[in-house]
Amino acid sequence: MRIPTTHPVDTSQIAAPPDESADLDPVWKSVVPESRARSNDIHLPISLAYAERLCRAHPEADALVVRVAILLHDTGWGRVDEDRILSEGFTGDWRKASIRYEHERQGCLIAREVLPPLGYDDEFVERVCAIIDGHDTRADAHSLEDALVRDADRLWRFGTTGIALASSWFGLTPSRYCDRLEAEIVPELKTEAGFRIATVELARSRALLKTEVLR
Template identity: 75%
Template structure:
């Protein structure tokens, strides 16, 4: 899914492009959800990806106050938990090789993520309508070629933004069996054009430049 600059969601507010480590996700209101999905965070580096993505989601919500921030935050926390309930060997043999965007394992992890949301949220007090809105975004977040709502858009960008940080590059490059320099190039040519918000694009450009400098990608090729 490509988002030319002319069609990216704009914002009139200042965008924070500082290192994401300086602004971890705030508050403890989601801690009960985290506790409910600890086993699902121990697969595919979800225990790195999900907290970082939540922090990015909160930055995007800060410049899009019209969005339902609770919906965005809960959904990004849960969106990839489905990886914890699929065959881990298939995650890497199918999910990160060949035509990886269309790999069946990706559809499977989305389905499992929807089931997890339906399992963990109602006992924590989230009503059926809210849970359905979460599931609607999780379903197809990797495989659907369009965004259904503002909140879906913010979740999609947050899901991608973590990769532009040096920690995200280190993790994701290993998934694709690429060196950091090659993966950084791939971020610029493939993932950066997919970002749907001006804020997300601005953050990604700043973080990628910072990561490339830190990792010496200009010479370590």
């Protein structure tokens, strides 16, 4: 059962970041090298925009934990063997590939390196690391904040930019990747807000990309 919300859910197309995003610029600047791996400089900002929408649908969540965790969650890709990212991380039983566990571990190390000098206390850092650790490789969310990060990490794939990048990583056509999103990723979404956003975004992307024709 997905986590419900009684608050509005924004399903409009993301075109610009919310005004509050600039407060995390010091964190962004601390991970510029890590943002260059596996198109993180596209994936992470878009995922943050989705996370902020999910936080507005769930004002009871600790939005700062969610926002910092989604910003940092995939930075670990910047510290693993880049040649192995596509060869191991996107083939076969990709969720259990050792390189995915490694990027989670490296992401936690990065969070512990960059956050304390920026004024984040130890408790906050460990809450962020608890989300980063296992965000790809475990099935369950351990908190509302964890659920929001996991959904935001998946939602970016439903827009045309995410489809363009991720379909190439998995070696699929956009139409087949959209089929995969519906069959495999939609059932993983933890929140009703995430499900509603994904459903609208996928329909919009399929129409724009003409996936029922270009098969």
